[in-house]
Amino acid sequence: MYQLLKQVFDVGIRTEPPPPPEESLRVLTQRLENEILRLFNGALAIRQVDAGSCNGCELEIHALNNPYYNLEGLGIKFVASPRHADMLLVTGPVARNMEVALKRTWEATPDPKLVVALGECGCDGGMFGESYASRGRVANVIPVDVAVPGCPPTPAAIMQGILTAISAKPAATHD
Amino acid sequence: MAFEGLQLPMLPLHGASPAWHARVETAQLPQVCRAVRDQGGRLTALWGADNRDQAGGFSLHLILANGDGALWLTCRLDARNPAYPDLSQWFSSADRQQRAIHDLLGIQVEHSTAFVDRRPWLSHGAWSGSEFPLRRDASLENTSPPGTDNYAFVPVEGEGVHEIPVGPVHAGIIEPGHFRFSVVGEKVLRLEERLGYTHKGIAKRFSALTLKEGARLAGRISGDSTVAYAWAYAMAVEAMTGTTPPPRALWLRALYLERERIANHLGDLGALGNDGGLAFGLAQFMRLKEDVLRLNARVAGHRYLMDAIVPGGVMRDIDRAALDQLAAQCDALEPEVRTLREIYDDHAGLQDRFMTCGILTAATARRLGVVGFAARASGEAMDARRSPGLAPYDLLDVRVSTARSGDVAGRVAVRFGEVFESLRLIRAIVERIAPGRECMELPVPPAGAPGLGWIEGWRGEIFVALEAGENGRIRQAHAHDPSWQNWPALEHAVIGNIVPDFPVINKSFNLSYSGQDL
Numbered sequence: 187m188y189q190l191l192k193q194v195f196d197v198g199i200r201t202e203p204p205p206p207p208e209e210s211l212r213v214l215t216q217r218l219e220n221e222i223l224r225l226f227n228g229a230l231a232i233r234q235v236d237a238g239s240c241n242g243c244e245l246e247i248h249a250l251n252n253p254y255y256n257l258e259g260l261g262i263k264f265v266a267s268p269r270h271a272d273m274l275l276v277t278g279p280v281a282r283n284m285e286v287a288l289k290r291t292w293e294a295t296p297d298p299k300l301v302v303a304l305g306e307c308g309c310d311g312g313m314f315g316e317s318y319a320s321r322g323r324v325a326n327v328i329p330v331d332v333a334v335p336g337c338p339p340t341p342a343a344i345m346q347g348i349l350t351a352i353s354a355k356p357a358a359t360h361d
Numbered sequence: 362m363a364f365e366g367l368q369l370p371m372l373p374l375h376g377a378s379p380a381w382h383a384r385v386e387t388a389q390l391p392q393v394c395r396a397v398r399d400q401g402g403r404l405t406a407l408w409g410a411d412n413r414d415q416a417g418g419f420s421l422h423l424i425l426a427n428g429d430g431a432l433w434l435t436c437r438l439d440a441r442n443p444a445y446p447d448l449s450q451w452f453s454s455a456d457r458q459q460r461a462i463h464d465l466l467g468i469q470v471e472h473s474t475a476f477v478d479r480r481p482w483l484s485h486g487a488w489s490g491s492e493f494p495l496r497r498d499a500s501l502e503n504t505s506p507p508g509t510d511n512y513a514f515v516p517v518e519g520e521g522v523h524e525i526p527v528g529p530v531h532a533g534i535i536e537p538g539h540f541r542f543s544v545v546g547e548k549v550l551r552l553e554e555r556l557g558y559t560h561k562g563i564a565k566r567f568s569a570l571t572l573k574e575g576a577r578l579a580g581r582i583s584g585d586s587t588v589a590y591a592w593a594y595a596m597a598v599e600a601m602t603g604t605t606p607p608p609r610a611l612w613l614r615a616l617y618l619e620r621e622r623i624a625n626h627l628g629d630l631g632a633l634g635n636d637g638g639l640a641f642g643l644a645q646f647m648r649l650k651e652d653v654l655r656l657n658a659r660v661a662g663h664r665y666l667m668d669a670i671v672p673g674g675v676m677r678d679i680d681r682a683a684l685d686q687l688a689a690q691c692d693a694l695e696p697e698v699r700t701l702r703e704i705y706d707d708h709a710g711l712q713d714r715f716m717t718c719g720i721l722t723a724a725t726a727r728r729l730g731v732v733g734f735a736a737r738a739s740g741e742a743m744d745a746r747r748s749p750g751l752a753p754y755d756l757l758d759v760r761v762s763t764a765r766s767g768d769v770a771g772r773v774a775v776r777f778g779e780v781f782e783s784l785r786l787i788r789a790i791v792e793r794i795a796p797g798r799e800c801m802e803l804p805v806p807p808a809g810a811p812g813l814g815w816i817e818g819w820r821g822e823i824f825v826a827l828e829a830g831e832n833g834r835i836r837q838a839h840a841h842d843p844s845w846q847n848w849p850a851l852e853h854a855v856i857g858n859i860v861p862d863f864p865v866i867n868k869s870f871n872l873s874y875s876g877q878d879l
């Protein structure tokens with residue numbers, strides 16, 4: 187059994203270098219890595235908050251960690267506590283039942299903080315709109331730096347959104 | 362025939378799978394529920410509606426299902442004092458749905474000598490206790506600011522017992538929900554779930570849309586099951602218009618549904634390996650899943666196939682070259698997944714984490730009305746693709762994967778089995794797909810026409826029940842996620858396990874929050 191395992195591991199590593207990215211993705215990846223290095227000492231901590239999504243946006247955030255995009259490899263880490271986060275990545279229209287939790291998470295995130303709202307829902311409430319149960323877009327509840335359209339936004343679009351948000355941030359404010 | 366001996370005037374409903382509709386009085390409910398349960402049937406969806414604008418009082422709707430078909434019951438309730446007997450006496454899965462009905466419509470479970478859980482479920486205090494958002498006269502203008510939640514969790518007492526509250530915002534990238542563990546040392550004595558955080562008013566939203574627009578919303582009830590919901594919705598619209606989409610559309614829908622099943626199982630199998638300490642598994646499975654998503658985008662225009670299915674057929678046709686690519690991908694995936702299964706099977710550490718972990722016994726699964734692959738992993742061979750079946754699956758001889766152990770290992774084994782079966786089905790579909798149009802125009806259904814859709818999604822069976830309004834609008838819509846029945850199963854499966862095993866047990870079910878919160 188050990189043999190089999192070893193063999194597969196070996197073969198696996200040899201025959202599966204990270205898939206060659208398309209040129210646009212390669213450029214994006216490079217810029218993202220440079221900016222994280224320049225502005226965040228090479229480590230950007232993101233706290234993800236699902237404020238009421240359909241879970242479609244979460245699927246694409248998960249995809250960011252697959253070998254094609256390898257977000258962790260660029261220095262981006264998803265952290266378990268807002269206290270350790272530089273950025274909140276928020277999905278969904280904000281469900282009324284999540285409003286308090288979202289605000290609390292935002293308050294618990296140290297300044298200066300960035301907020302990226304994801305998806306049609308995060309941008310304008312999407313199919314769910316505003317209602318007795320939904321506050322609609324994320325910006326209706328907390329300040330948003332960048333909103334990324336798409337339903338769900340592709341992994342590349344999410345990376346672009348993160349890049350836009352951190353690039354707009356003055357380097358000096360981060361210790 | 363299904364549902365024998367009920368002595369109800371049952372009307373056959375038009376549609377792709379066998380279904381009947383019947384009106385019942387509240388007084389008949391106990392006898393009907395008992396009879397259906399005793400014949401091995403189950404309660405799936407349960408919801409309410411306000412028909413006072415049509416002088417109809419309120420109504421309660423039930424979908425009962427068995428291997429032969431579905432029975433949609435409508436029960437008229439009093440306009441002033443709407444109430445009905447506690448259905449959880451016969452079907453335990455009624456409990457949370459009854460509480461949701463009360464939160465949305467103010468329809469009560471009758472007073473009973475037995476214990477009835479009357480705690481709110483979807484309402485977390487964002488609308489006041491006397492306002493019911495699905496009542497047609499609800500103003501909902503002065504919804505209160507959501508305050509602090511004083512939900513009465515069931516206390517567990519005893520020496521050394523302490524509570525671990527988790528959520529609603531979780532550590533990982535997961536949907537929000539609250540879990541309260543009562544533990545002694547590391548051992549879980551009890552888990553209580555509190556859900557409803559992602560409630561976003563889907564039923565109310567549906568009733569502001571046309572039947573055409575509703576398809577887009579249906580595809581966003583639970584993003585990971587967008588194909589299953591879109592098909593169930595389309596099936597309901599086709600049923601109410603008395604139409605059958607062109608055969609080619611049905612083949613393409615099945616193709617999409619199996620690709621959705623594969624994508625989800627691959628992702629979860631990877632995550633399960635990771636939770637079990639084999640990070641290699643996550644990277645490998647996520648790579649394979651990404652390959653599936655990319656080909657989806659190329660051939661159907663969307664990575665998750667959102668909006669690919671529309672009432673009347675599918676959005677676009679797939680040409681022969683693209684179909685061949687899909688078959689070729691199956692050929693490429695199969696050996697890779699086989700190798701990964703061997704690694705999982707041979708990895709002592711993983712097997713140690715998976716075996717006898719999070720056991721859901723067959724008896725508990727049956728009592729809770731558990732469905733989908735979770736039921737199949739506890740020995741219940743149910744699968745709506747096979748029984749009652751629907752086109753084109755009736756031509757494909759679907760092989761149902763089952764396991765008996767009911768543990769994480771069983772659910773992993775069933776998921777592997779289903780990946781292989783879906784690969785086989787896709788190849789068969791590519792080979793046998795009918796020529797012809799991929800979509801048809803649908804007539805406008807008469808107001809009041811009912812339509813029911815029933816699809817075996819990757820997680821379990823999904824129902825969409827519709828009532829047509831005037832001029833092609835939706836009067837009423839209800840979508841039912843299998844997570845309603847399966848969430849309580851998770852509470853049972855973790856009992857006696859240690860807290861660190863919770864993530865792997867939870868992932869082995871991977872239930873939808875959004876789908877049950879609505």
Ligand code: SF4
Pocket residue numbers: 238239240241242243277278279304305306307308312313336337338339581584
């Ligand atoms: S943007 Fe689309 S995928 Fe994302 S939560 Fe909204 S409906 Fe779901």
